[in-house]
Every structure is written in structure tokens, then in C-alpha cells.
Amino acid sequence: MPTIRRLPEHLVNRIAAGEVVERPASALKELVENAIDAGSTQITVRLAAGGLDLIEVTDDGCGMRPDEMALALERHATSKLPDEHIELVATLGFRGEALPSIGSVAQLTIESRPHGAQEGWKRVTDHGVVTANGPAALPPGTRIRVEDLFAKVPARRKFLRSARSEWAACQDVVRRLAMARPDIGFVLEHDGRRVIAVQPREELAARVARLVARELAEDGVLIDAERGSAHLTGVAGLPTYNRGVADHQYLFVNGRPVKDRLLTGAVRGAYADMLARDRHAVLALFLEIPPEDVDVNVHPAKTEVRFRDPTFIRGFLVGALRHALEGAGQKSAQAPSAQAMGNWQVEPMAPARADPAPSLGSLFAREYAPQRSSFAPVRPAVSESAAAWRSYEAEVMAQPQGRAEPLSEEADAAEQEALRYPLGVARGQVSDTYIIAEAEDGLVIVDQHAAHERLVLERLKAAGAGDAMTRSQALLLPEVVELEEAACDALEDKIEDMARFGLVLERFGPGAMLVRAVPSVLGKSNAGALVRDVADDLAKNGDALLLGEKLDLVLATMACHGSVRAGRSLSVAEMNALLREMERTPRSGQCNHGRPTWVKLAHGDIEKLFGRK
Template sequence: MSGLFAEPGMDTNQPETPPHVRRLPEVIVNRIAAGEVIERPAAAVKELVENAIDAGARRLEVSLAGGGVDRIIVTDDGVGMSADDLALAVDRHCTSKLRDETLVHISTLGFRGEALPSIGAAARLCITSRPRGESGAWRIRVEGGKVSPVEPAAGAPGTSVVVEDLFFATPARRKFLKSARVEGRHAENVVRRLALAVPQTAFRFVLDERVLFDLPAQDMAARSAALLDASEADGFLEISGERDGMTLSGFICPPSVHRSTANGQFMLVNGRPVVDPVLKTAVRVAYRRVIEPGRHPVVALMLTVPPDRVDVNVHPAKTELRFADEASVRSLVIGTIQRALEHGAGSVGVRPVLSSAPRQARIWYPPEKGAAPPIPAPAFHAPAPEGVRFAEGRLQFGDAPAARTLPPVAMPSPGAGWDAPVVSAPPATGQAEPAYGASLQPAAADHPLGAAIAQVLDTYILAVAADGSLVLVDQHAAHERLTHERLRAQFLSGHVQAQRLLVPDVVDLPRVQVELLLARQPTLEKLGVEIEAFGGDSVLVRALPAMLRSSDAVSLLRDLADELEADENGAPDEMAALDGRLDAVIARMACHGSIRAGRRLSVEEMNALLRQMEETPRAGTCSHGRPTWLKLSKADLEKLFGRR
């Protein structure tokens, strides 16, 4: 039958000649290798900026045109290269950075010697470099893998690299690139992450003749805040932790500050920017109970690991790592972040800057119904009542200030609870109203949420902090978090109560998942899940948490097994399949057991709520991840009113 499809004149009986193994030309080898190292313009930018940092640059400028496809220019003031160094720099696997042939103690960002040859194989590359102390510079050109001789040139001390017409020699790769806008955004993200690694180096990034950022040399806190677009007003927190010879430092934002993507998460391992799944998963777990589903926290983490316990030679891009002990790394990140988030509202999101003299808070209410009509303002400058000071001698609105204030209330002690029933009784008939203009006690410095001064719409509490900032609290969301934490502590203080099934369920799973579940039997029992082996590929479920009365044992175990397989270092109490369902039930109980919107509170009750928020973990968000309070500083208010 094969002869029916043979071409005329073809001898179908002859055996097919086997292909011969041949050595590929060096140009083709370099172009194939370039596809691994330089997958898009951002990868080329990354390699060039890393070279500049390793050269000791203190000032670095990156300029892109056409998203980096048309042109990339990276200029630095580093040590520069001689003519001999330039000739070797564009040859594959030539580097000045690798001092340890065991690939263990790697202290530089680059070490493979592949970046410049890969770029030169796929684009038009021109390098001009002048060593410090030399009177002249040298230049070398590479186009599509063809190297030109080194020649003298004019140039400032340092190195300038120009890449033009990227992927002109590999058109198959070029046609799969995104738009110039998308490619430029990827390159910007890469430069931002590298800028975090060396805050002592000034960075300037220009995209299509627009300066996107120009950062001076600064400390890590200022650099992190600038790159994350966060500030102390957002509750920018410094964190630190240590475990098994590893240290973690950095800065995180409270759960109320989040993004739609993970672009706001910057991670350094031994000073190297990485995109590591272990670290990303740990951050997600640490924020899981306090952030809205589908949103991503904003963090800048710096992890230091002994060099012999991490492998950076995993991928040519050098953004992936292998940790010798992933479980310890995960525990360090989760524990450090959660400790910072559990200090209560007083530490997360409120960072008072106290003045030498605390301000006093006053609030003016409109006259109540049935109150006496306002007294017309006298034509002369009447003295203000004792204890009240106005900027003007009299008000210019035609009315005297007819208003009442909340009575002075002593700040509750830090241990004041919120367990008393919420009852707000109106003032007794005939009770004297306080003199208008009476001032509340100043908010104490150790009470960052301040003193309550009013309740708006019987739903929102207004308070004034010690620095004069205005604090707004959603009373239902805040009390929901307090109730949630109390209920969760009760349920998890010991073993979660289990409800035995009348008929045990048999769940068939892959053998790997069965082994993962059985290895965590003790932890599962504490959470109210009792299982046992039932054959090689099955698990017998005898009990589930009593709180999950209507749960399907089969779907629960399968979801939990899938999550444990995807994250082998995770614990069952960190998995959404089980802990998430328990937490959802607790959240519903907390929601129904909390004070409702529209409930009028007394000033004592409002202050008691504020004090307990300051001491309750994760009080910055409710059980659903929404913020429980907002803070408006003087600068925020001036911005709202167009003063700045």
C-alpha cells in the first residue's frame, strides 16, 4: 500500500538511510543556548544589570525602546573591562566571578558566563568599557554570533552595553513576544527586584523616553518603601526572624494593603532576587486568614541561608532555587510574618508619630430635636466659654455654637474586655448636658487607635489618635474579628471535637496521597479527622469535626490529599480543604454573634472595643478579609480637601 503514496520514480524497496550524528556549528549552538538564557527582553535586561551590579556599580541607568526589542542600553560606573577582558567576555563560559569550582560559595549574581554570548547570538550587541584609572575605553561588537575585533573608543569610566534588534537572528522567538507595553512592564519588574538587592546603588529606569523611577542610594527601608509604593502610613512593618542558622528580615504591609497579582512580592535569598514557589506558598499561608480571597499581600523579604544549604545553579535564569531543608525555610517565613500580623491593631497599621504636646479631641454635634432654638450671635465679640478657644473672636455664621459633646471618659485599661453585653441606654431624663466645647482626654501614646469621640450612622466609630489622626472603625467588622479569634482559640486549645460517622466512608486515592495522609494521622486527629489505612489505595474515614456536620468525607479527604501532594511540606492545619472549612464555620458563628451595624453604642463600649482591637491578633481585617478600620492622617485629610 505504501507504493500508492510514493512519488514517481521512487524505489520503495530500498532501505532508509539512517541519519548521521554531526556536530552543530558554533553559531547554531549559541543561538540554541540563547533561547534558554534570553527568553524575552526582560531576561536580557536582568543579565546586563546583574553584570553591572557585580562590577561594583554605584550608579546604574537602564533605558529601553520598543519594550526592549528595539533597543536596550545599560550604563554603569563599575570597574570596567580591558581589551583582553572584552574579547573573552563575549565568549561562552568565560567569567571573572566564579572563584569556587564546587559551585557552593557563590557571592555574585552572575557566574555562568552565558549572558553576553547569548545576547550577541540573538541580537546586535555593542559593549564599550573603560577600566577605572585608564585614559581610554575599548569597544567590541557582536551581531548574530559574529564577533568583531576589539577597537579603541571614547567612553566614561565604567561600562555601557547597547543591545539592538533583539532576536533578529532567531525570528521564531521574536514572533512569540508580547506587545511592547507588556514586554516593557516585565523589564521594569525585573529592574525593580534588582534595585531592592542593592539599595546602596542608585537606579534610573527609562522606558520609551519616560522616566519610570529614579532612585538615589538609600537604606533598605527607604528602598523597599519606594519599590513597593508603600509607606509607614500604610502600616509598613519591619520583620525579623531566625531559625536553624537562617535569618529572615524585611518589610511587610498589613492585610488591608493588597494587590490583584503577586507583583508586589519581592524576595531575596542571599541577596539574589528569586521567584521561588516555597517562599510564595509560605507568604500565602501566613496571610491566608486575614486577606480577601484572590488578593495578594505586599512584602519585601530578605532571606539569608548558609551557602551549602541552597543550590542556585538550577536554571540558566538563576531565579529558581533548591533548599536543602524546605520545611525549615517555610516555617521561618510563616512564623515570622504571622508573629508580626498577630500583634493586634495597635502594631499593624497604626504607627503614631507623637508630637511633644498631645492634641485634644473635640466633636460638635447638631442640636437634638426639640432643643431650644440657636441663640443669635451677638454683634460684638463675645468671650468664649471657659475652657473653649476659637481662632476668631466670634463665629461668622449668624449662630452661636449650639452643640453638645460626649462627656469626658477615662481611657479604659489595656486589659479591658469586650465580654459585657452591648447595651446603650439614653441619658436619664433631666441629666445635665456637658458644657459645649468640653474636651475628651487626650489619646494615650500606648493606645494607637485613640479615644472614641463619636458614632456615625450607628455603625462607624470615630476616634482621634495621639498624633491627631482620625481613625474610623467598622464596629461590626471589628467585633466579628474579636469573636472569631476567641472562638478559634476555644476550638483549637485542645482537640477539636470529633463526630463519629455512623457508617465509615472509604476513600480511594493514589498510593502517594494515602501515604501522605497516614503520615499526618496525629495532626489530623487533633483537628477532628480520624482515618486509618484500608488496603493499599484506600483510606477509611471514621470521624470528622463536629463543626462540619454536613461535610462530605470523600470530597474533604480528596481535596486535602491533593493539597498535601502539591505542597509536601505543608501541614493539614494550613490547608484550605480542612482548616479553611473549619475557619469558614467559625467565621459564620462570629458574624452572627457580633454586634450588628446600626447598634448604638455608648462611649465606654466604643473605647472598650478599641482597646481590645489593639490587643487582638489580626484585628486589622474581619473574618472575610475586609478592613476593620481606616486611619486618616493630617496629610490624608489635606489631600482630600485639596490642600496639597
């Protein structure tokens, strides 16, 4: 039988280091968090070879005395936990855990001088062994150098990535911590090159735009919402300003950068009917809640958290984000791209035509016969509810109709008044797809299908389509869906919530659920696939609200089929009706897939095209 023995101290330290120090970015995170907890107002970070050769963090915080410095290098020694209530810790990290772990796998130099002290102190350890200890000259604060990380642990060193990859991870760490604390100035240098330099006491929105993307200043909305003891602030990008990956979503809980599935799921839910599935929002959200309502000690690096009431947190985030985005009105990230502008070029003047070109007015003089909607609902079995639903669809999806009329004096005055509307007055149509409108401040180009798709979706929601969708349609033969027992348990706990959305379930043995009814709008859908998707959503995010989001996606699909299609000719009256409704409709600046519904060429842009500026 193997003999149980105590591990030697140096091996214990290396095992602990494996939990805290996975790569240079992990060590850097711990050191910068310590500097923040020390009350610093300025933090400077210097790196060499992506942190593999050197990590140096200098701060102007409270500093440490020589005896405190020695204690900080012992395991489980900290100044950040005054009592035994670990769940109420309000700091970012534990200096007594990080420093000995880092010092056991690198050469660690600590120099520190408390405010008011005549001189500082220096302590050097080489892979856990103290090699120097004595006075040091430095201003008040602390400077920590980590050199040759994992130099004597080749098994760990060879699994690190390239210096370029490690540098990218370190940069992300500093960016997130600098974003979390706009009251602190940060400087980041890599191989002698300054990459980040932000001043202390910046406004949150300015700090986020500086660190994430300058476009957020124009293409983002401010978040400031409270519910109970929870407070959410930050900047959320417009749906039209999105990315192909989720790397530009920065989430913070009580000032701590986190990567939490619940929060990312809430973000996805808030943007559910405004972004395509393969696109991701750009945002930075800062959630403040009482420390006793969140557990930050579920992960050694404290990058994951666990909430006491996850349903409340998710609902709060989704509601706050949607409210802020709706407040943006028809705003979108509508500026034409530099590449598109660059495609314009001056062409040689064509020779004069023998026959005069038709006047602009003649282009709209023809009669217009309204076309029938291209949306054709599937005809289910005849019933009163089905007929009522078809009537409801026809009403809310009615397309704008009108006929071109000659302009009278009153109409001309009305047109001049329309020029002062944000989206101006329609002047024509290109390729039966794009509406050209003139506004006081420039030229507006509208994608008619994308715009009307958003209008139909908002009509459906405003008219109570969400309530109509939750009507149950009983299945002629209840369907048995086999699932894992854990998935069935999760669904059983949410049976009442599911029924509110129109999905009626019953437990049918240890590993199966019985589907008795589905939401009426999903009448001919695969009930088994729906239940499996909901079970997966519950397992992933733990919230039945995702079923409501699934119904929102169905609404979006219906809106797409019921909207004015590209390639359809519209009259001037129809085009103007579309513009006016866009101005009244929230979130009309983007379609249901996150694409812009309109762009604007300001007068200055047009003048540049013709060399007038």
C-alpha cells in the same frame, strides 16, 4: 534510521540563547546581574521600544581586560565560579553563559575599562560574528549595548509581545534588582524618559517604599527575624493595604529575585485569616540562608529555587510575618480616600426649625435590652464533648454588654480620660452599623461588625480554641477517599502530622486513603473534600501546616457568625467596651477579610471640610 550528527556552533548558540534569552527582559536581567556582580555602585539602564531596539547597561564596576572580554564571549567561560562547587555559587549569574547567548541573537557591543587602566577596549559581534575589536574611550567600568534583538531570528521575533508589554517586563526586572541591592544606585530610562532614579546606600525600607508604593512607609511593618542560620528582613503591608493581584509581592533569596511556590504559599498562610481569598498582600521579603541550604540552579534563569528544609523555611516565614503583623496592634491603613473626602460638599444652610432638635444626651437615654447572639451553633448528637464545646463557644463569643447611665462627676472624669485612648470615647451610632467616637486627635469611625469579628477570632485563639479544634471526632463509618497514588504517598508521609490536627488517616490500597476521624469542629463537613483539599495543598506546597491554616479559616467563619452584626443597636457602654477591647487586641485594625475596622478623620481633615483651613 536517522543519522546522529553534531549541531553547528551557531545553532548550538541559538539553542542556548533560547534557554537564557526568552525576551528583552531576560537579556536585561542577565546584564544587570553581571553589573551587580562586578562590584558596581551605580548602574544606568537605557531602553528603546521596550528593549526590542536597544538595551544598554552601563556600570562603574571592575571592568574587563581585552583578553577577558574575548573569553566572556565564549560559552561556559566565567569568573564567578572559582572551583567546581556549583552549589556554593554566591553570585547572581554567569557572564560566560549570558553574553554569548545574547550575542548569538542580536548585535552586541561590549566596551570596558578596568580601574587603573589607561584606556578601554571595545568588541562588537553581530549574531555571533565579531565585526569590530579595538580601543575605546570610556570611564572605568563596562557598557554593554544590545541592538535589534532577534532581528535575524524572525520565528522568535514574531512571538514577542508589544513594545509596551516588553517594557513593563523590563521595568519589573530593574525594580526587583534595585530593591535587592539598596547599596547600589539605579537609573532606568525608556525612550529618553527617566522612569526610575534611586540613590546608592539607601535604607531598605526607604528603597522598597520608593520602588513599590510610597504608602508602604505608613501602611507597612518592618520585618527583622532570625531563626538558626536563617535571617528574614523586609517590609510587609498591613492586611488592610492589599491588592487584587499578587504582582506586588517581591521575594528574594540571598539577594536573588525569585518566584517560588513555597514562599508565596507561606505568605498566603501568614495572611490566611486577615485577607479575603481574592485579595493579596503587598510586601518585599529578603531571606538570607547559607548557600548550601538552597539550590539556585534548578531553572536556567535562576528564578526558582529548591530548599534543603522547606518545612523549616515555611514555618519561619509564617511565624515571622505573623509576629510582625501582630506587633502593629490595632494599626490599619485607615486614612480616608481622596475620593471619599471629595464627596463632602458645603450645603446651603437650612432654615431655622420651629421645634428644637433633640439633645445628643436624649439619644442615649433609652433603656437597652441586650439582644441574644445571632450565632446559633449546629446541635450535633448529644455528647459531653459537644455540650462542653457549646459552653466554650458561648463564653468566648460573649458580646460586650452594658446600659446607658447618666454621667456623674466621676463618670465625666472617666470620659475625659477615655478621650486620651487611641480610639477615644463613643459619641453615637450611625445606621446601627458604625460607631462614632471622639479622640484627642480627631474623629474615629468604627465598623462594629468588622471590629467585633476580629475580636472574637483573637479570643478564640487566645483561649486555646486551636487546641480544642484538634480534638478528633471519630466517624461512625470510616470513609474511603480515592486519590492518585502520588497524592496518597504524600498523605501517608504526613499521617502523624495530620493526627496532631485531629485528622486520622490510614493507607487503603495504592490509590485510596481511609478517613477514621476528623477535627471535631469539622464534624459534619465532607471528609472526602477535606482530604482532597489537604492532598492538593501538599502537592502544591509540600507542607502539612496548611491543614492548620484550614482550621484557622474555620475559626474565622465561626467568628463572623458570632460577632455583633451590622444593623444592631448598641448602648454607649457597649460601644466603649468594644473600643477598649480593640485597643488591647492585636491586629484589630483589620477584620478577618483584610478590610479596615476603623478610620480616623484628623482635626485637620475636619477643618478642611468646613473651610477653616
